[in-house]
Amino acid sequence: MSSFEIEALLLSLQVALITLLISTPLALVLATLMARTRWHGKIVLDTLILLPMGLPPAVIGFGLLLTLSGDGSLGHWLHARTGFHLDFYPEGAVIAACLMTVPLMVRVLRPAFEATDPMLLPIARTLGASRWQGWWSISLPLVWPAVASAMALGLAAAWGESGATLVLAAALRPHHVGDTTAPVALVQALLNQENGDAAAARLAMISLGIALTAVVISEVGRRRWRRRWQARLRPVGLPSQTP
Amino acid sequence: MSEQRALPRTLSVELRLQQPGLDIRAQFRVLPGRVCALVGRSGSGKSALLKAAAGLEPARGGRIALGNETVYDSTSGLNKQPHERRLTLLDARTHLFPHFNVRANLRYGAKGLGLIRPGPKFDEIVNWLDLSSLLNRRPEGLTTSQRVRVALGRALLSGPNALLLDDPLGDVPAHEQEVLLELLAEIPGHFKLPVVLVSPRMNEVIRLADEVVILHEGRMASAGPAAQILSDVSLSTFLEGVHAGSVLEGQVKRHDVEWLLSEIDVSGQRVTVPALLHAVGSKVRLKIRARDVNLHRDPPSDTSCSNHLRGRITQIMLAGEHGTYGAVGIELDRALDADSMQIKAASPLWAMLTRKSIQSMGWAPGQPCVVSFKAMATTVSAWR
Numbered sequence: 001m002s003s004f005e006i007e008a009l010l011l012s013l014q015v016a017l018i019t020l021l022i023s024t025p026l027a028l029v030l031a032t033l034m035a036r037t038r039w040h041g042k043i044v045l046d047t048l049i050l051l052p053m054g055l056p057p058a059v060i061g062f063g064l065l066l067t068l069s070g071d072g073s074l075g076h077w078l079h080a081r082t083g084f085h086l087d088f089y090p091e092g093a094v095i096a097a098c099l100m101t102v103p104l105m106v107r108v109l110r111p112a113f114e115a116t117d118p119m120l121l122p123i124a125r126t127l128g129a130s131r132w133q134g135w136w137s138i139s140l141p142l143v144w145p146a147v148a149s150a151m152a153l154g155l156a157a158a159w160g161e162s163g164a165t166l167v168l169a170a171a172l173r174p175h176h177v178g179d180t181t182a183p184v185a186l187v188q189a190l191l192n193q194e195n196g197d198a199a200a201a202r203l204a205m206i207s208l209g210i211a212l213t214a215v216v217i218s219e220v221g222r223r224r225w226r227r228r229w230q231a232r233l234r235p236v237g238l239p240s241q242t243p
Numbered sequence: 244m245s246e247q248r249a250l251p252r253t254l255s256v257e258l259r260l261q262q263p264g265l266d267i268r269a270q271f272r273v274l275p276g277r278v279c280a281l282v283g284r285s286g287s288g289k290s291a292l293l294k295a296a297a298g299l300e301p302a303r304g305g306r307i308a309l310g311n312e313t314v315y316d317s318t319s320g321l322n323k324q325p326h327e328r329r330l331t332l333l334d335a336r337t338h339l340f341p342h343f344n345v346r347a348n349l350r351y352g353a354k355g356l357g358l359i360r361p362g363p364k365f366d367e368i369v370n371w372l373d374l375s376s377l378l379n380r381r382p383e384g385l386t387t388s389q390r391v392r393v394a395l396g397r398a399l400l401s402g403p404n405a406l407l408l409d410d411p412l413g414d415v416p417a418h419e420q421e422v423l424l425e426l427l428a429e430i431p432g433h434f435k436l437p438v439v440l441v442s443p444r445m446n447e448v449i450r451l452a453d454e455v456v457i458l459h460e461g462r463m464a465s466a467g468p469a470a471q472i473l474s475d476v477s478l479s480t481f482l483e484g485v486h487a488g489s490v491l492e493g494q495v496k497r498h499d500v501e502w503l504l505s506e507i508d509v510s511g512q513r514v515t516v517p518a519l520l521h522a523v524g525s526k527v528r529l530k531i532r533a534r535d536v537n538l539h540r541d542p543p544s545d546t547s548c549s550n551h552l553r554g555r556i557t558q559i560m561l562a563g564e565h566g567t568y569g570a571v572g573i574e575l576d577r578a579l580d581a582d583s584m585q586i587k588a589a590s591p592l593w594a595m596l597t598r599k600s601i602q603s604m605g606w607a608p609g610q611p612c613v614v615s616f617k618a619m620a621t622t623v624s625a626w627r
Contacts, residue, residue, distance in 0.1 A: 122299045123338045125325035127352035127401040133326075137355065141342050228341070 005199055008185030009206060012159055015181055018090060019097040019158035024151055026098075027105035032139065034106065035113035036121075053103045057163020060099055064092065064164065065171050092172060093181055096164035101154040108153060108218075112146030112225055113139065145228065149221030156214035160207060162187075182207055251275030252310030254330070254405045254437040256296050259303040259317075260288065260461075267291060267461035270305075271454070273405065273437035280440045280448045280469070283458035283481055289441040290334075292458075293407045296439070297332045298325035309404050331403035335413030337394040339382035345393050346378040352401020363434065368396045371433075372426065388419040395426065405437040406430065412447065424450055428627040445482070449473060449490055449528050450624050457481050476533055476562060476570045476593045487562070487570070488532040489592045492626065495521050504549075504618065510577040515549045516621045528626045533570060535620035536594035538606065539613040548615040552576075556610050557591060559601060569601045570594070573614055 030049060034042070052060055068075040068086045078084040086092055116139065124134040140147070162183030169184050180188065182203050189199040253274050260267040267288035273279040281289045294300040296307055304317035307328070314323040331352075339348050347355065349365065369375050372392040382390060391411055398406060411427070412420045428451055431438050442448055448455065448469070455472040457465040459481045465472055472478075474489040493509035503518040507527060514529065521527055542551045554573040562570040572591040592614060596606075606612070 117336075117338055117341075119334075119336070119338045120340060122294075122297075122325070123332060124340070124351070126297045126299070126329065126331045126403075126407075127356075127397065128326045128329055129352075129356050130324070130326050133356055137351075138340055138342075 002199065005185065005189075005203060008180055008182045008203065011180065012182040015090065015093045015097055015161075016155050016158040018094050019101055020151060020155055022094070023098045023101045023105060023154055023158075024147075027102050027109055027150060027154070028140070028147070030102070031106050031109035031113050032135065035110050036118070049106050050103050052099045053107075057096075057100065057161070058167050061096060061164030061167030061171075064096060064099075064168065068092075068095070069172075087172065092168040093161075093165050096168060097158040097161040099164065100161045101157045104157050105150040105154045108150040108222070109143065109146055112143040116142045142228075143225065145221040145223075145225035147221075149218040149225065152214040152217035152221065156211045156218075159210055159214075251435040251437070252312070252404065254439070255306070255308045256292075256439075258292060258295055258305040258307070260291055260295050260300070261303045262288065262291055262461075265461045267458075269456065269458060269463050271439075271456050271466065273439060273454070275437050276431045276435045277453040278431055278438045278440055278451045279454045279456060280442065280452035281456050281458055282442070282445075282448055283464075285443065287458040287481075288461045289458055290409050293332060293409050293439060293441060297330045297407055298323065298328050299332070329402070329404045330407055331398040331401060331405070332407045332409060333394050333398050333411050334409040335411060335415075337382075337387075337390040339385075339390055339393055339397070341382055344379050344381055345374060345385070348382065348393055349374070349378075349396045349400055351397055352403075363399055365400065368400055371429075372396045388415045388423055391415060391423055392426070395430075399430070399434060403436065405439065406434075408438060408440045408442075410442050412442070412444075420444075420447075427451060428625070432627065445473075445530075446624055449530060450626065470528065471591075473530075474591055474593065476572075476595075486532045486534070487593065487595065488530055488535075491529045491531070491575075491592065493527055493529060495519060495523050495525050495527060497523065505623075507623070509552070510575050512552045512575060514552070514621070515618045516623050517618055519623055521623075521625055526626045527623050530622040530624070531592070531616055531620060533593040533595040535616050536592065537615045538571060538573075538594050538596065538600075538604070539615060540604070542613050543615060546615060547617065549618045550621075551613050551615050552592075553611070553613055554592065556606060556608050556612055558608055559606060561598070562595070566598075568595055568597050571596055571601065571606060573612060575614075 034046060068078070075086055120138050120142070121134045124138045125131065129137065160183060165181055165184055166187065169180060186200045186203045189196040189203065193199060253272060255272045257270040258267070265286070265288055269288070269292055271279055281292065283289055291300065295302045298315070302315065302317070305315070306313065306317070307315040313321055314328045315321060340351065343351065349368070353365070369378070372395060374392060374396060377385065377389060377393070382393070385393065395411070408427070412423055415423060424447060430436065440448070440451055452469040454467065455469045456463055457472065457478070464481050465475060470490045470492050476487040478487065491509045493507040493514065495505060496508045496513070497506040498518060499505065504515050505517070505519040507514045507516060507529065509529065516529070519527070537548065552575055554575040556571060557574045558572040560570050562568055571594045573594065574591055594614060
């Protein structure tokens, strides 16, 4: 395996982990908000959250370029205010990956929040828990298998994000080879290198392994959560097991 | 269960709520160690009131106070959070935390939140509710009545300012309700807390309530001391499945082992009822349906009724859908012995008669009379 491939794998891992760190809290907040609150305009936020799932990833990459690069108005404003500069790594790759993972994670988390007894948090609050204490001690632990499931799935999605990343890579560093994420490296290997097929195959196999692991973890988490949920749906008064 | 803790305070509630199709207004006050029952048909706004009082649903206006401390006041914009009010809610579904075992559920309010709060001791509560063998079990393995006991312990251990009971025994099988009712009856005395009770079962209200508020379509139809309100013959208008009748308060005087009867002192007069299990000296409430009560000028000599009480007619009013019959209100004479208990407000006894009987006997307010009813026509329940 060449250093080019290892570098690409490490970079992918880095991007995926940073993405997960950002998108997990964001997805948790959004899922709680969508599952437990009622307000006007909720459908607008709902649509915005899910929109990236429906758009072609290349369009998202293009959109990011338009808005956040120095030429875009938002990018220009951001640059003037904070010195922000859209580079491929880490900003571009992480933002692109977040846009793909957050909708996915909200999709997984929201039904889990919705399925828990909506009176648990209010009861906890009359027992003396603040909103935050109640969420932390009751709402979150009850859905943790779903959180694990969403995180595994998010990791896989962030790892594999390529559509938007490719567009960004093509636009921001057109003639640069190396120093890029695994899926982009795979494409570059096919295009530029001799023996590119072998490198691409290795990267593909590793990606497959990671995706498989993540999806299995995700599925185990989802099943655990379903089991808990169904245990709670049993009619009260009938003990599930006799000790 | 005496422990140094913050002095219990009176709960005053005055609330206006808006529900779909229902405008709710109510006002009540509960002293520490007293039980105020909210009764009314389903959909009259009882549960909504409890939730709003606890701070879980927004109110349209009003004021809620604990002693001198105001926790909600719409005029000044004060609206304390549920965890600052600590008016702990308990309903039929108990809502135990499914990811905690019984011990962690019980400790949730007191220790689970890392707050040190004055409250009853853990072991005392566990023993009182008989939970020691369940501490390591998960809520999903408990029966309904066990769940209610855990939820009750959890609520009391959190050191609440008041207890709001929203039909806590609603899901408990009928044969297990009696035991839990005994436990509920001990709460006001032991913990000196204001308790608000919502229950569709009149036996629970008769057993527990000191004051009764009747809600009808969101408004207060009536409010006052339990025996007086529950003896209102117009009650059946506002409640489902309740027969017009009277609730008398008395004290067990004697048990007749030979005939399996018990004697109860009601305002110094004796009432005979089928044998009770309540100890001599314990307070009880008697429920007598108005249609089972007969009126006489003199004590009848040839009758199977074992109860003859002297009284005076206070009012006669037409009742029934088209005024088809008359409800006669009677105030019982008080023949207080030196040792008999003092009854504060004499509740009226009601007799349901046809208009023809009232006319032919010439009954009128102010006349002395003798009421009679069979021992078998009474329902007796303990009264804490």
